[in-house]
Amino acid sequence: MVSKSQISFIKSLQQKKFRKEHRFFVAEGFKSVTEFMASGYQINAVYYTPAFDAKLHKLSKKVNFQDISVAEMQKISSLTTPQEVLAVINLPEWPNLTHTSLLNQFTLVLDGVQDPGNLGTIIRTADWFGISNIICSDDTVDAYNPKVVQATMGSLARVNLHYANLATLLPQLNLPVFGALLNGNNIYTANFGTEGLVVMGNEGNGMRPEIQQLITQAITIPRLGGAESLNVAIATALFCGELSRKRFK
Amino acid sequence: MVSKSQISFIKSLQQKKFRKEHRFFVAEGFKSVTEFMASGYQINAVYYTPAFDAKLHKLSKKVNFQDISVAEMQKISSLTTPQEVLAVINLPEWPNLTHTSLLNQFTLVLDGVQDPGNLGTIIRTADWFGISNIICSDDTVDAYNPKVVQATMGSLARVNLHYANLATLLPQLNLPVFGALLNGNNIYTANFGTEGLVVMGNEGNGMRPEIQQLITQAITIPRLGGAESLNVAIATALFCGELSRKRFK
Numbered sequence: 001m002v003s004k005s006q007i008s009f010i011k012s013l014q015q016k017k018f019r020k021e022h023r024f025f026v027a028e029g030f031k032s033v034t035e036f037m038a039s040g041y042q043i044n045a046v047y048y049t050p051a052f053d054a055k056l057h058k059l060s061k062k063v064n065f066q067d068i069s070v071a072e073m074q075k076i077s078s079l080t081t082p083q084e085v086l087a088v089i090n091l092p093e094w095p096n097l098t099h100t101s102l103l104n105q106f107t108l109v110l111d112g113v114q115d116p117g118n119l120g121t122i123i124r125t126a127d128w129f130g131i132s133n134i135i136c137s138d139d140t141v142d143a144y145n146p147k148v149v150q151a152t153m154g155s156l157a158r159v160n161l162h163y164a165n166l167a168t169l170l171p172q173l174n175l176p177v178f179g180a181l182l183n184g185n186n187i188y189t190a191n192f193g194t195e196g197l198v199v200m201g202n203e204g205n206g207m208r209p210e211i212q213q214l215i216t217q218a219i220t221i222p223r224l225g226g227a228e229s230l231n232v233a234i235a236t237a238l239f240c241g242e243l244s245r246k247r248f249k
Numbered sequence: 250m251v252s253k254s255q256i257s258f259i260k261s262l263q264q265k266k267f268r269k270e271h272r273f274f275v276a277e278g279f280k281s282v283t284e285f286m287a288s289g290y291q292i293n294a295v296y297y298t299p300a301f302d303a304k305l306h307k308l309s310k311k312v313n314f315q316d317i318s319v320a321e322m323q324k325i326s327s328l329t330t331p332q333e334v335l336a337v338i339n340l341p342e343w344p345n346l347t348h349t350s351l352l353n354q355f356t357l358v359l360d361g362v363q364d365p366g367n368l369g370t371i372i373r374t375a376d377w378f379g380i381s382n383i384i385c386s387d388d389t390v391d392a393y394n395p396k397v398v399q400a401t402m403g404s405l406a407r408v409n410l411h412y413a414n415l416a417t418l419l420p421q422l423n424l425p426v427f428g429a430l431l432n433g434n435n436i437y438t439a440n441f442g443t444e445g446l447v448v449m450g451n452e453g454n455g456m457r458p459e460i461q462q463l464i465t466q467a468i469t470i471p472r473l474g475g476a477e478s479l480n481v482a483i484a485t486a487l488f489c490g491e492l493s494r495k496r497f498k
Contacts (some may be wrong), residue, residue, distance in 0.1 A: 130473030188494040224379030226407045234486040245437040
């Protein structure tokens, strides 16, 4: 059973302002829910339909499990085709990022990425390449947006998303700032060293001028063909791949 | 003016069976339409609203331009927010691929890619990296699907898409066949030579066993973190980047 007020509460979490107010978000589907349960996230409640009963109870005894009908799942889900399980999860509070906390690793920085699918794919890609932190400008799409959570395929449970005023935070971190820009150094021959921030811009407008000013090394993915630009998730993946490949040589 | 029968004809091209029957497809938006006009594609008709009058007439005098209202554009468009221009374009007929036609280059092969956004992004990425041909299994999503056309951002005008029975065609081409598989050679250290086919599998199920059998070198993108898999467009981009970087060393 799920009450009317629970339905409207869970549905409200599809909107950023209610996620911020209540400090919860929603994840759906077996893979996503189990990844969050296996992570440090605090699970508030798990709603499941009969199909998932057996599997779920093995996962944890500490969680508030609620057995609901398929019709009820349809009412609380944000998906066109609801899955058999939905979790309400506490929004995390990450410790503040510092120079020291980001040494010996690369950290992605997103300046105004707008498309939930792009952000979800970037988080999933970062997770593949072992990147632990992504710093987003305050106007980047919210990582706890249901479409983003869905697109990360569970990776959001392992990559920490930090929202900040980039113009303030980046100089404080005092790390090399690599920026995906035109007319920079060739990504294939550039020297990235062992740590730094890699800044990607908005889908249509690229990086804001005030953020471009903070770049210590502009980096370009050389173009061989006719396309005017690369999708931001694709460009991010090419940076992640290039930083990763250095470990294998 | 656009007649009732024109409206239903143009709308019908949103479906693959009518595209196949009539041998036409639709592109929308200034960038996409102008890229097709500048390419070898044969344009059947261009519909435009008053906003685009001036710009369009500069493009070509040989094309059948039709001046329509915003309300009419809404009727023929597949977009939630229709743009100011829509073109009806002849489906191309590419010459058959042969061993000789694919020497000294890399060609992408997609085995059952289903998501229009993924295919569109793959085409756009291929175009960036100067890849001329993509071979798709017959059950790969149709490249002339309006969502794919939209996602390519005009790159479909420059990359040739071939649909084929891969199990028949690949052996005939007699080229090295690299496959994105688990437990293959490390992509960063593998020797790709100067030509070949790079095969990517379906989003959920990967590559079919009968296609896996045709792989001459399995290649793996090493994982450093926790994600179970990479999005297929991301994996394709990492292959394109790796093949491209060899030209810059």
